[in-house]
Amino acid sequence: MKRIITIVVFLISITAFSQDTYLQNGSATAEEQAKELTKQYNDQLVMETNQRLLFQKKVEEFLISSNKVKDTYKGRDMLNKLYELRQNEIAEMGDILTRIQLDKYKQVRQDIQPLATVEEEK
Numbered sequence: 001m002k003r004i005i006t007i008v009v010f011l012i013s014i015t016a017f018s019q020d021t022y023l024q025n026g027s028a029t030a031e032e033q034a035k036e037l038t039k040q041y042n043d044q045l046v047m048e049t050n051q052r053l054l055f056q057k058k059v060e061e062f063l064i065s066s067n068k069v070k071d072t073y074k075g076r077d078m079l080n081k082l083y084e085l086r087q088n089e090i091a092e093m094g095d096i097l098t099r100i101q102l103d104k105y106k107q108v109r110q111d112i113q114p115l116a117t118v119e120e121e122k
Contacts (some may be wrong), residue, residue, distance in 0.1 A: 030067070034060035037112065044108045045101045054096045062089045082115060 038056040041047075047055060062085060069081045090109070094102050 030060050030063045033063055037063075040112050041105065041108070045097065045104055047097070047101065051096055051101075055093070058089070058092055058096060079115070086115065 034056050037059050038052060041055065041059075042052055065085055066082060069078060069085060072078075073081050086109075090102075090106060093105055097105055
């Protein structure tokens with residue numbers, strides 16, 4: 001039953017991503033970064049093939065969104081938006097990962113993808 005649900009979620013995700021025009025405009029570098037990050041996470045999370053594919057697409061989606069935030073905002077506004085984005089990413093990863101994997105993901109996330117910092121103006 002779990003495999004059937006996983007397959008259905010995978011097919012729905014593919015359909016959703018294929019219709020997302022913002023993701024279609026994403027750069028190849030975001031895809032390459034997502035592949036590399038997925039490899040790093042997989043070393044820690046030991047994901048199944050379907051999970052890895054969904055995880056990679058989700059990472060790519062959030063990389064594109066993160067780059068857009070970095071291009072649009074500066075300073076504390078950028079950090080606040082990136083923090084919100086990170087919280088959304090963690091929540092969405094909960095749909096892909098098991099509870100144990102999600103807990104591990106939260107632990108290693110800061111090491112693999114640290115949150116940006118901003119120098120305080122004096």
